[in-house]
Amino acid sequence: DQQVKQNSPSLSVQEGRISILNCDYTNSMFDYFLWYKKYPAEGPTFLISISSIKDKNEDGRFTVFLNKSAKHLSLHIVPSQPGDSAVYFCAASFTGANSKLTFGKGITLSVRP
Amino acid sequence: DGGITQSPKYLFRKEGQNVTLSCEQNLNHDAMYWYRQDPGQGLRLIYYSQIVNDFQKGDIAEGYSVSREKKESFPLTVTSAQKNPTAFYLCASSKTSPKETQYFGPGTRLLVL
Numbered sequence: 001d002q003q004v005k006q007n008s009p010s011l012s013v014q015e016g017r018i019s020i021l022n023c024d025y026t027n028s029m030f031d032y033f034l035w036y037k038k039y040p041a042e043g044p045t046f047l048i049s050i051s052s053i054k055d056k057n058e059d060g061r062f063t064v065f066l067n068k069s070a071k072h073l074s075l076h077i078v079p080s081q082p083g084d085s086a087v088y089f090c091a092a093s094f095t096g097a098n099s100k101l102t103f104g105k106g107i108t109l110s111v112r113p
Numbered sequence: 114d115g116g117i118t119q120s121p122k123y124l125f126r127k128e129g130q131n132v133t134l135s136c137e138q139n140l141n142h143d144a145m146y147w148y149r150q151d152p153g154q155g156l157r158l159i160y161y162s163q164i165v166n167d168f169q170k171g172d173i174a175e176g177y178s179v180s181r182e183k184k185e186s187f188p189l190t191v192t193s194a195q196k197n198p199t200a201f202y203l204c205a206s207s208k209t210s211p212k213e214t215q216y217f218g219p220g221t222r223l224l225v226l
Contacts, residue, residue, distance in 0.1 A: 100171075
């Protein structure tokens, strides 16, 4: 059972425009959410996180929004740059014993020059 | 520079052979992890360790073994019992527990001859 879902496998946007990457989760116990960026043949790099006490967290061009009632989070990249082309993984965990990060399958973002 | 190193970058395994992937971190993190990534798949947890001389199975531990004799090191052995070992292997670490932000190494690509 996939608890973290990234239903769109790919996204293509024009350079300078906004990229919106979506992630849904099913486990209502999740209270900590992260986004990672991964280039081919490299390890994922931590981008940004958000805890469930907030609904928005911003870091430069990256903003993560959390909608707890919908069990949905999104990553906004503004403006998008060609170097943002990568696979983006959403991950989640909860406060409690035996909790581990659960990853989605990833979204491939392509930013066209 | 603090970080996680993995070696080798590419590794070739012959049928019936055990191979060991190296992972070292100098972040002073207590917890370390091994993930496997297959094309079109997310990150699947193989093993993790929260303290020296202790480790737990993840979601796909069969055919793999680990050791944690030092805080800095968490080697993964892919045994001959792993029938489909071709994948990209990622090592990660976090400060104390699996529910926190994890930081990844550059990965090792394992190929079967």
